[in-house]
Amino acid sequence: MKIVTASEFELRRDVDYGTPEQNAAVREIVAGVKKEGDAALFRYTERFDGVRLDAGGIRVTEVELKAAYEEVEPSFVKAIRGAADNIRTFHARQKRNSWMDLQPDGSVLGQIIRPLQRVGVYVPGGKAAYPSSVLMNVIPAQIAGVPEIVMVTPPATGGREGIDPYILVAAAEAGVSEIYRIGGAQAIAALAYGTELVPPVDKICGPGNIYVALAKREVYGAVDIDSIAGPSEIVVLADDTAEPAYVAADLLSQAEHDEMASALLVTPSQRLADQVAAEVERQLAALPREPIARASVEAYGAIIVTGSLEEGIAVVNRLAPEHLEIVTRDPMGLTGAIRNAGAIFLGPYSSEPVGDYWAGPNHIIPTNGTARFSSPVDVDDFIKKSSLIYYSREALLQNGAAIMELARREGLEGHARAIEIRLEREAKGETSHGE
Amino acid sequence: MKIVTASEFELRRDVDYGTPEQNAAVREIVAGVKKEGDAALFRYTERFDGVRLDAGGIRVTEVELKAAYEEVEPSFVKAIRGAADNIRTFHARQKRNSWMDLQPDGSVLGQIIRPLQRVGVYVPGGKAAYPSSVLMNVIPAQIAGVPEIVMVTPPATGGREGIDPYILVAAAEAGVSEIYRIGGAQAIAALAYGTELVPPVDKICGPGNIYVALAKREVYGAVDIDSIAGPSEIVVLADDTAEPAYVAADLLSQAEHDEMASALLVTPSQRLADQVAAEVERQLAALPREPIARASVEAYGAIIVTGSLEEGIAVVNRLAPEHLEIVTRDPMGLTGAIRNAGAIFLGPYSSEPVGDYWAGPNHIIPTNGTARFSSPVDVDDFIKKSSLIYYSREALLQNGAAIMELARREGLEGHARAIEIRLEREAKGETSHGE
Numbered sequence: 001m002k003i004v005t006a007s008e009f010e011l012r013r014d015v016d017y018g019t020p021e022q023n024a025a026v027r028e029i030v031a032g033v034k035k036e037g038d039a040a041l042f043r044y045t046e047r048f049d050g051v052r053l054d055a056g057g058i059r060v061t062e063v064e065l066k067a068a069y070e071e072v073e074p075s076f077v078k079a080i081r082g083a084a085d086n087i088r089t090f091h092a093r094q095k096r097n098s099w100m101d102l103q104p105d106g107s108v109l110g111q112i113i114r115p116l117q118r119v120g121v122y123v124p125g126g127k128a129a130y131p132s133s134v135l136m137n138v139i140p141a142q143i144a145g146v147p148e149i150v151m152v153t154p155p156a157t158g159g160r161e162g163i164d165p166y167i168l169v170a171a172a173e174a175g176v177s178e179i180y181r182i183g184g185a186q187a188i189a190a191l192a193y194g195t196e197l198v199p200p201v202d203k204i205c206g207p208g209n210i211y212v213a214l215a216k217r218e219v220y221g222a223v224d225i226d227s228i229a230g231p232s233e234i235v236v237l238a239d240d241t242a243e244p245a246y247v248a249a250d251l252l253s254q255a256e257h258d259e260m261a262s263a264l265l266v267t268p269s270q271r272l273a274d275q276v277a278a279e280v281e282r283q284l285a286a287l288p289r290e291p292i293a294r295a296s297v298e299a300y301g302a303i304i305v306t307g308s309l310e311e312g313i314a315v316v317n318r319l320a321p322e323h324l325e326i327v328t329r330d331p332m333g334l335t336g337a338i339r340n341a342g343a344i345f346l347g348p349y350s351s352e353p354v355g356d357y358w359a360g361p362n363h364i365i366p367t368n369g370t371a372r373f374s375s376p377v378d379v380d381d382f383i384k385k386s387s388l389i390y391y392s393r394e395a396l397l398q399n400g401a402a403i404m405e406l407a408r409r410e411g412l413e414g415h416a417r418a419i420e421i422r423l424e425r426e427a428k429g430e431t432s433h434g435e
Numbered sequence: 436m437k438i439v440t441a442s443e444f445e446l447r448r449d450v451d452y453g454t455p456e457q458n459a460a461v462r463e464i465v466a467g468v469k470k471e472g473d474a475a476l477f478r479y480t481e482r483f484d485g486v487r488l489d490a491g492g493i494r495v496t497e498v499e500l501k502a503a504y505e506e507v508e509p510s511f512v513k514a515i516r517g518a519a520d521n522i523r524t525f526h527a528r529q530k531r532n533s534w535m536d537l538q539p540d541g542s543v544l545g546q547i548i549r550p551l552q553r554v555g556v557y558v559p560g561g562k563a564a565y566p567s568s569v570l571m572n573v574i575p576a577q578i579a580g581v582p583e584i585v586m587v588t589p590p591a592t593g594g595r596e597g598i599d600p601y602i603l604v605a606a607a608e609a610g611v612s613e614i615y616r617i618g619g620a621q622a623i624a625a626l627a628y629g630t631e632l633v634p635p636v637d638k639i640c641g642p643g644n645i646y647v648a649l650a651k652r653e654v655y656g657a658v659d660i661d662s663i664a665g666p667s668e669i670v671v672l673a674d675d676t677a678e679p680a681y682v683a684a685d686l687l688s689q690a691e692h693d694e695m696a697s698a699l700l701v702t703p704s705q706r707l708a709d710q711v712a713a714e715v716e717r718q719l720a721a722l723p724r725e726p727i728a729r730a731s732v733e734a735y736g737a738i739i740v741t742g743s744l745e746e747g748i749a750v751v752n753r754l755a756p757e758h759l760e761i762v763t764r765d766p767m768g769l770t771g772a773i774r775n776a777g778a779i780f781l782g783p784y785s786s787e788p789v790g791d792y793w794a795g796p797n798h799i800i801p802t803n804g805t806a807r808f809s810s811p812v813d814v815d816d817f818i819k820k821s822s823l824i825y826y827s828r829e830a831l832l833q834n835g836a837a838i839m840e841l842a843r844r845e846g847l848e849g850h851a852r853a854i855e856i857r858l859e860r861e862a863k864g865e866t867s868h869g870e
Contacts, residue, residue: 015656076844079837090544093536101528108781109525109795116808117774130845166844202808221450224808245860249853256849288848332825339552343822346543349831350824351857353850357841358834360544361822373551373637373659375820385810387778387796390767391785399793402514406792409511409601410565413723414691415788418684422786425680 033189090360106392122206131170144382154183185215192219248279468624503603525795541827557641566605579817589618620650627654683714
């Protein structure tokens with residue numbers, strides 16, 4: 001792992017926006033499903049997944065969901081239940097109430113908070129099918145109160161028919177029972193616009209390949225989407241109290257995700273830098289996903305040695321990392337200085353996988369420096385707010401003149417007249433309501 | 436205004452995505468400013484606004500801000516202060532605290548809530564320069580705690596040099612003092628990427644013409660943006676207790692915005708439908724912006740007569756209007772049945788302009804049916820959240836096995852090892868930290 005100073009370090013972040021061919025293909029698929037519904041959905045599924053769907057087979061049955069439990073180890077079921085419990089507990093704390101502010105003049109102002117009605121969760125097939133991501137997408141929506149949560153996932157996973165039983169168990173544990181055997185851009189289009197068999201949703205979330213990502217961008221506006229994730233990142237900010245073997249293991253747990261993942265250590269300690277570099281080499285050699293992790297470390301990894309811990313903090317704030325571990329003498333004491341980070345892991349025992357799988361906070365976190373302005377997935381992503389204005393007669397009589405002044409200043413006479421006609425008629429006592 | 440039944444009614448919503456030429460022009464401008472900075476910014480300002488900027492003149496001075504007060508009426512200053520007070524009071528109630536959950540095993544989980552660092556507000560020139568919109572964009576950011584709020588607005592407004600004094604007074608009252616005399620796609624690019632004279636922001640909000648809208652879409656990802664507003668809409672849900680003249684005035688206050696604005700009345704009362712139709716004609720004839728309002732009413736307006744109030748509510752939920760007025764016997768009693776609406780105005784005195792200018796809730800509200808999944812602008816739009824995980828040694832020892840189980844199930848051995856190395860070393864008491 002290369003060791004550099006803060007001024008030598010050059011951040012490299014690559015984002016895949018798809019080739020023109022991929023973009024054109026996605027636009028065609030989305031338009032096809034929007035226009036032709038199930039006919040197009042079946043056609044594309046046969047073309048891309050090699051599976052002939054029909055009306056009877058598109059939806060996963062209760063029997064299949066139950067059967068999945070027979071195919072997985074009891075220890076997995078226990079672990080996924082423990083994770084789901086923790087995720088529920090953490091997200092339940094985010095739930096907010098509608099509120100009202102009752103004014104002395106009898107007016108009521110407020111915000112109504114309601115769940116979205118219907119949410120679709122995309123779960124990729126193959127090796128990228130992560131049961132943990134099912135929980136992280138579904139549970140916040142559930143806590144928000146979304147009454148209809150549906151899942152889509154490609155019909156052929158890992159080279160065999162049917163859906164990964166671990167995914168099905170995670171879905172069942174999360175409480176999802178409406179699951180469609182569709183994937184790719186065609187599944188996103190079906191969720192966005194609806195087909196005869198797949199009712200449309202209000203929001204689509206969940207990760208996917210480049211076709212899925214492009215399709216989500218394409219349908220955005222007709223429905224909401226979650227953010228489109230870039231490669232995963234970790235920054236470890238550490239001083240000489242950190243255990244080099246732990247730091248190295250955490251960096252590699254990020255690097256093994258994919259070749260474009262980014263693992264950085266920021267430290268004022270040259271000694272720690274040297275030790276971690278050696279540990280990374282040692283641990284890398286024994287890692288099953290060594291080729292991926294090595295490619296990531298070489299292209300996107302670095303150990304940045306700073307002149308001080310303060311300079312390290314400045315580097316972290318510039319990077320705005322998805323995951324930040326602070327492994328220093330007093331990690332909580334530094335938290336206030338961290339302006340930009342998606343998730344902050346404090347101390348030697350808060351290894352990133354603790355958050356990826358277990359502790360409760362969401363593992364879907366802003367990548368690519370967007371922690372500057374965005375947030376991990378939470379209950380807020382599945383609610384919408386409506387303003388509430390109940391204005392009393394007294395309030396209108398008292399404030400009408402100022403409202404008209406502002407409307408006329410903006411050249412909107414019609415706005416002013418909507419107030420004026422009320423003031424005039426109320427003065428004359430002409431209307432049937434009144435007090 | 437045409438009167439139709441719910442089944443006859445066809446919703447028409449048109450959104451302007453720009454011509455290919457406009458899209459290409461915007462991409463070129465954005466790329467130019469990103470690459471060349473101020474040189475390109477000055478060049479485009481001269482080309483599109485006909486104004487030669489220089490380093491000394493790009494920023495509005497304190498002297499100009501003070502001078503603006505001499506050009507506006509004291510009644511305007513008083514009104515804008517009253518509106519700002521109300522908007523502040525309402526938005527202050529939305530402010531949330533960071534929180535922590537302290538677990539029995541010594542772990543701490545939480546969410547840190549912080550303001551964005553720097554926000555840019557676009558204010559259009561000419562007749563679309565609305566002082567009220569300055570307040571609605573700036574005040575929520577201020578309440579969120581954003582330390583740097585900047586404004587941009589085109590240099591030549593209403594055919595004269597300089598910026599509309601009403602806009603400057605609104606900015607000053609809202610507390611903005613960093614104002615740049617730039618507009619169009621070039622201003623958006625400057626805010627997103629920064630130039631020598633204009634530091635980059637984390638989020639850009641505020642309305643603009645098609646070039647501004649396209650530029651915001653173009654820079655999204657590098658910075659956050661607010662939603663891109665479609666034409667404004669109102670739906671009035673009323674029964675026979677409603678005053679026809681008030682309903683008509685409120686419909687027209689929406690219709691006068693622009694030819695694509697949409698004003699709809701939904702009512703089970705044929706009598707009210709007929710009376711409102713007649714009132715609309717009567718009031719329309721006397722409206723200064725009559726041609727605009729009439730075009731809107733004819734193309735996008737309608738009175739929908741439903742079989743019942745319940746059917747009316749179902750129509751409203753399908754429309755998911757930006758503004759909803761409920762003018763019925765017991766408007767508050769219907770609020771629970773409204774699933775989708777950006778802002779809900781209750782009763783005969785809650786005319787839409789009350790919310791547009793005065794009451795306190797934001798007037799930037801989801802258009803185009805997006806109230807199904809999005810919300811009026813509020814303090815949440817200017818904060819970001821970070822998850823906090825401080826895991827204790829005890830918690831890791833107790834939960835490590837389950838975390839490893841889940842990681843290995845997903846084929847991420849490196850994740851499992853980051854936990855395993857800690858469990859092994861802690862068992863041996865090998866590390867320097869520990870309890």
